Amino acid sequence: MASSERTFVQAIRRYCAAHDIEVDVRAGGWLIAMRRDDQRRFAFGYDIGLNSAIAHRLANDKSAAAEALSLQGVPCISHHLFLNPKLGEKVVGLGWREAMLELLHDHPQGVVVKPNEGTSGRSVFKVTTAAELDHATNEVFSMSTGLVISPYVAIEDEVRVILLDDVPRIVYSKQRGSDWRHNLDAGAKPVLLADGAVRTACVKLAVDAARAIGIRFASIDVVRVDGAWKVLEINSGVMMEALSKLHPELVQATYGAALDRVFGDASPSTNPSPSPPRNG
Template identity: 45%
Template structure:
């Protein structure tokens, strides 16, 4: 399961063994109890426990994050908050206000759970009917939704930050196929992945495209994206960024965002849209399970650095700060 912190748990286990810290694994690995004789520390899910409760709650709330960043002068994608009727106590959502957003953004909107992660239940809408359907689905199981303008995102970069320093910086490249004039989008997509990954790919494609689009023949030389999302869970590939202008720009923006939220350990997603880099979201729970499929050593080193910040210890013979992450 990509949602389960298997790699994080493995990294924490190795860390505790090397640092001689006691580890008690509970709730199938979702709750970890660490102790070194002087102090006790809890890890729950993907929250390593470095951030304050307020910073964690703000980062988990897309609308609150965008509002705070805007007030702090940090470029960010705006997210409007809407509460479910079960929260407000009224019989129906504020449809009038929501539908006005369609008129304001005729190119479309993105509807998502206000506190969701990994791109799940994130929907593009362009009509009032689509907007109502997307919101109804979210409100059936969630307390709130966030609505953002649909942007033409040219690039997306994730920066994993610890106390203002970047641990890992990588681009998210969406999967693409090139037509040959003979095969359909579905066939070209299946040809691009190993057999053992095809069933998972077909499930993703069914969410992204209708049947006619999947069966259409792609003309020779034309390219098609297999997902409009930049999430690794939806097939995007991570490309580590070395030192350079792009990395510096994205890191500086991520640092400003982390400072505005007063968060210590987080992953910050920044996007190039409308001709400028801006923050899409901040994640207090740093999920690196999908990244670990490509660079497990980086996931472990980043986890070690975060845990060192918690326990104030360093590898034997070291007096430096958090370990450098090779690019």
């Protein structure tokens, strides 16, 4: 097993070795073929292959996910979609920049501009002026067919809930560093949450969000703004690279439990989920 492989790939290799499943890793680890007898399954990127196509697409589209949550009355951060003008006037329409400026005017504290699809906080901009808006828009549109604009809010806490069939496998807070974002790639530190009111509230909201779009295995980010919890994003690809450095057994057990579902195993994974520490 190459030490440079992503945790996701290593976890699948370990699971397959323990369950007599053939595994073929291709494309630098981004495509994984698994076979046991007449069962053939695939993992792609960070998608383990458990979610339906529509749930996967909704989760990966920030604007669509926010709309779907709103339809079900699930509190969430709004994400206004704008398509890349390179797609043409018939697709994008007129007045898209004026609509952006109107959103900025309506939120004098600023807005956040980011790609409609994507993870890890890349190409995310906090914008307070028209000049900053134009810069952010150009940057995002240079690599994306769509962007979303959300009101900038002072996030008091951010928690990630990793769910498998409505059961919380891992719940942790993101302790922000010097950056204004809570992304782990931006230096935030994952800290497992102990049982209590905060954990209970975050899990309930995450379960409501998962049910709203029909997703089975996902990491759901919830944030506290002005004392109220809201869904920020739903991620169909469950990435646990940073968490694995601190809690490798918990990460392996979570991927193992999901793979049990993928292969239809009636018995639980050979790597049951260990109890999280009761501090932090």
